[in-house]
Structures are given as structure tokens and as C-alpha cells.
Amino acid sequence: MSIQPSANEIVAVVRNAEKASALADLGVELRHGDYNDRASLEKAFARASRLLFIPSPDAHDETLRILQHANVAKAAKDANARHIIYYGYAFRETSQLPLTSTHVITERIIRTTNIPFTFLRNPLYTDVFVNPQSVGAAVQFVALVANAGEGGVHTASRHDLALAGAAVLTEDGHELGQLAQTIANVSGKEVVYKSISFDEHKALLVQAGLPEGVAVMMSAIYQSVAEGETSKTSDDLINLIGTLIPLEEVVKQSLQG
Numbered sequence: 001m002s003i004q005p006s007a008n009e010i011v012a013v014v015r016n017a018e019k020a021s022a023l024a025d026l027g028v029e030l031r032h033g034d035y036n037d038r039a040s041l042e043k044a045f046a047r048a049s050r051l052l053f054i055p056s057p058d059a060h061d062e063t064l065r066i067l068q069h070a071n072v073a074k075a076a077k078d079a080n081a082r083h084i085i086y087y088g089y090a091f092r093e094t095s096q097l098p099l100t101s102t103h104v105i106t107e108r109i110i111r112t113t114n115i116p117f118t119f120l121r122n123p124l125y126t127d128v129f130v131n132p133q134s135v136g137a138a139v140q141f142v143a144l145v146a147n148a149g150e151g152g153v154h155t156a157s158r159h160d161l162a163l164a165g166a167a168v169l170t171e172d173g174h175e176l177g178q179l180a181q182t183i184a185n186v187s188g189k190e191v192v193y194k195s196i197s198f199d200e201h202k203a204l205l206v207q208a209g210l211p212e213g214v215a216v217m218m219s220a221i222y223q224s225v226a227e228g229e230t231s232k233t234s235d236d237l238i239n240l241i242g243t244l245i246p247l248e249e250v251v252k253q254s255l256q257g
Contacts, residue, residue: 005170013044035068041075051076052169053086053110055102062102069106077113084110085168087161090121116226118168126155176225179247186251198223 007027014020017030024030033044035056045051053076056068076084088103089095110117138144180193196204198219205215238244 011044011048013041035071038071038075041072042078045075045079045081048076048079048081050083050085050169051081052165053084055087055106059099059102062098065102066105066109069102070109073106073109073113077115081115084113084115084117085165086110086117086119087165088119088121090123114226120161120165120168122156122161124155125161126157129155182247183251186248187255195226 008029011029011031012020012023013031013033015032015034017024017032020030031044033041035041053069053072056065058065058068073084086106088107089097089100091100107119110119134144176195177193180191184191201222202212202215202219205218206212210218
């Protein structure tokens with residue numbers, strides 16, 4: 001069961017507090033922050049455990065946008081944020097859209113902070129294609145006119161993508177801390193997750209009796225987790241076999257040897 005945070009545990013960083021009054025009415029704390037002002041961001045991010053990073057709206061100027069995103073990443077690092085969740089683009093490596101290079105560069109910038117991260121790679125918004133202007137014109141002129149050829153398009157609404165971001169931001173179960181809690185629940189003993197460096201982990205494994213080469217490989221695997229390489233998911237496996245063994249059952253089998 002997930003425990004949702006109360007409104008007074010959430011901070012919204014905004015440029016214009018008046019435009020976010022609906023959030024304030026719900027009890028959300030508003031803090032001023034401007035992507036062009038790194039100092040304001042660092043102050044706004046103070047004591048934040050998780051940061052939901054929404055890309056700059058200045059999509060018309062990629063250079064400016066990249067600088068703004070660098071400000072966010074540096075401010076998050078300086079504010080000691082523990083997790084960054086970034087809204088990127090699903091097809092950033094192969095897309096010809098001009099805006100995709102910003103997402104590629106931003107993801108690389110976030111990696112340099114050494115802060116654990118989750119990249120939410122969104123499709124195009126549904127309202128890019130379905131909005132009052134386009135729908136109204138199609139009805140008025142009895143035709144939907146565009147240069148899309150016969151290509152297919154898969155989209156998602158901003159509402160649904162926002163819900164997905166909120167789920168990642170507020171729910172546990174995406175980190176090793178949740179594994180530690182599951183082991184504790186199954187074993188009946190206290191287990192906590194402690195994050196250490198690559199070298200510390202390697203030394204610990206060697207001390208436990210593993211050959212150094214194996215210790216390096218295992219530490220590299222965990223390092224890839226820290227750097228977000230293992231956070232991508234899909235439904236391919238469950239679609240193929242219908243069901244998955246719950247984590248609790250795997251832990252139970254491991255404890256039984």
C-alpha cells in the first residue's frame with residue numbers, strides 16, 4: 001500500500017505565485033524559482049528529497065533552454081536533492097524534431113550530478129493534435145489537413161503524464177530502499193539500505209570473500225543502478241508469460257536457500 005504525502009509536504013517552485021494560487025489553496029507551499037536564476041532555484045530546492053523536473057517552456061530557443069536546464073541540475077546538486085525525476089522525450093535518439101537534442105543533453109547533464117534519477121520519456125502530447133483550433137478547423141472545413149502522410153502517431157494526454165510523474169515522485173518501490181524494506185518484512189528483522197561508493201562496495205565484497213574481478217563486476221552493476229541505466233521498464237515480459245513472481249516470493253525463496 002502506498003502512502004500519499006499530504007499537501008503540506010509538497011513544494012511547488014513557480015515564477016508567478018498568482019498563477020499557482022489553486023495549488024496554494026490546496027495547502028501546497030509555493031516557492032519562487034526561475035530557471036534563469038540558479039540562486040533562486042537552489043533556495044527553492046532546499047530540503048527537497050525528490051525533484052520533479054519539468055522542462056523549460058522556452059522551446060523556441062534551444063541554447064537558452066539547455067542553459068536553464070543546467071541551472072536546475074546544478075541547483076539540485078548544490079541543494080543536496082536525493083532524486084531527480086525528469087520529463088524527457090521517448091524518441092530522443094532517433095527523432096528529427098529540433099527540440100529532442102535538448103532532452104539528450106539534459107539527461108547527460110543530470111547524469112553528471114551523481115544524483116539518482118528517473119527519466120520519464122514522454123510521447124508527444126495528445127493536445128498537439130487534438131485541440132480546439134485543429135478540431136474546430138476540421139469540422140468547419142470538413143477536412144483534417146496536415147503533412148503527416150500515412151504515418152501512425154501514439155500520444156498521451158498531459159493529464160495522464162502528470163499523474164505518472166506524480167506517482168514516481170510520491171510512491172516508493174523504485175529504489176533499493178524498497179528492496180531492503182521487503183527483506184525486512186519477509187524476514188521479520190530490521191534491514192535498511194545504506195548507499196556507499198563504488199570503491200567501498202568493491203572493498204566490502206572482497207572482504208566478504210569474492211574474487212576482485214567479481215567484486216568489480218558486481219559493483220559496476222550497482223553503479224549502473226545508481227546512474228539510472230536500469231530504471232527503464234516495459235510490459236513485454238508480462239505480456240509474454242501472463243504473470244510475474246512477486247518480489248516478496250523471490251526474497252522468501254532466497255532466505256530458504
